[in-house]
Amino acid sequence: MAKEKTIEKVSYNIELDESLRAHVRSWKLQRVGWVLMLLIVVAALFGLCGGGPLSYRTKTANNDTLQYEYFLRYRGHAQLKLQMQHQTDTTRVGFPMAYWKGFQVEKITPEPFDTQLNNDSIVYFFKGVERGLIQFYVTPENRGTTGCKMTVNNETFPISHFIYP
Amino acid sequence: MNLIIRGLAVYFFILIIFRIAGKKSLSESTTFDLVLLLIISEVTQQALVGEDFSLSACFLLITTLVGTDVLISYLKFHWEPLGKLTEGKPLIIVNKGIPLFERMYKARVEYDDVLEAARQLHGIGTFEEIEYAVLEKDGSISIIPKKDLSRRTTSKTHKDD
Numbered sequence: 001m002a003k004e005k006t007i008e009k010v011s012y013n014i015e016l017d018e019s020l021r022a023h024v025r026s027w028k029l030q031r032v033g034w035v036l037m038l039l040i041v042v043a044a045l046f047g048l049c050g051g052g053p054l055s056y057r058t059k060t061a062n063n064d065t066l067q068y069e070y071f072l073r074y075r076g077h078a079q080l081k082l083q084m085q086h087q088t089d090t091t092r093v094g095f096p097m098a099y100w101k102g103f104q105v106e107k108i109t110p111e112p113f114d115t116q117l118n119n120d121s122i123v124y125f126f127k128g129v130e131r132g133l134i135q136f137y138v139t140p141e142n143r144g145t146t147g148c149k150m151t152v153n154n155e156t157f158p159i160s161h162f163i164y165p
Numbered sequence: 166m167n168l169i170i171r172g173l174a175v176y177f178f179i180l181i182i183f184r185i186a187g188k189k190s191l192s193e194s195t196t197f198d199l200v201l202l203l204i205i206s207e208v209t210q211q212a213l214v215g216e217d218f219s220l221s222a223c224f225l226l227i228t229t230l231v232g233t234d235v236l237i238s239y240l241k242f243h244w245e246p247l248g249k250l251t252e253g254k255p256l257i258i259v260n261k262g263i264p265l266f267e268r269m270y271k272a273r274v275e276y277d278d279v280l281e282a283a284r285q286l287h288g289i290g291t292f293e294e295i296e297y298a299v300l301e302k303d304g305s306i307s308i309i310p311k312k313d314l315s316r317r318t319t320s321k322t323h324k325d326d
Contacts, residue, residue: 033185
């Protein structure tokens with residue numbers, strides 16, 4: 001309030017609708033807007049829009065670890081990283097079709113030797129996984145919240161995402 | 166997302182972001198500002214059209230953007246508060262030769278910006294010679310010189326003739 005008083009009030013004899021009150025209001029809103037912009041940028045740096053610690057999620061089951069991002073962007077790039085400690089001869093990784101349809105699969109490393117569709121789910125079969133690491137490179141094709149229970153052999157990993165438009 | 170919704174979202178986002186940035190951002194641009202605007206347009210274009218490079222998408226988007234602009238200007242004309250909200254109002258920053266520093270500070274107009282406008286528009290070099298300087302809605306600065314100065318300049322011009 002004290003600062004408002006310091007803004008000079010003038011009388012003038014030109015035809016001009018100055019509306020000082022509107023200016024004072026807009027300056028205040030602008031300052032709020034600048035702070036908001038700064039907060040958005042800082043939050044984005046920390047991963048609120050993906051690619052940062054706020055977004056990274058790790059799920060562990062029976063010493064196997066799944067890493068993925070919670071915040072994704074529509075048609076941006078995403079990755080699901082499965083690190084297995086106990087390697088079996090054949091590894092089965094399954095996703096519900098309803099979830100998997102929301103993504104375009106760009107690449108899977110290593111390549112599965114077989115793929116099967118079972119009861120509304122898709123199952124990839126891997127053999128002799130090097131260093132126990134399986135990676136899915138995908139592109140989100142839908143917006144909003146999505147999630148599923150990913151299965152790895154007999155373990156279950158709950159996954160959830162928020163995909164920005 | 167639908168092309169029209171994308172177009173409208175981008176239109177209103179740009180409107181808000183430039184309003185928050187203030188008039189200073191719209192005033193005379195430096196080379197860097199020009200490059201920044203080109204980068205903004207490039208980023209916007211990608212979000213607008215995505216991978217749809219069809220002629221119909223282009224026509225649809227242009228129609229949406231221009232149509233929205235016409236609608237907003239029509240509404241501004243008939244409902245003044247909208248104009249105030251989207252464009253703001255002019256602001257006096259020099260009154261009878263006295264610079265109004267608090268107003269200039271709030272509007273982020275520098276001392277030199279006013280003198281530059283005075284030199285360019287009227288060939289005058291001091292605040293004393295300025296009756297009013299106004300920061301216009303588009304971010305430009307207009308100068309009204311003192312009347313005795315205008316007379317002096319006119320009579321000097323006649324003498325030179």
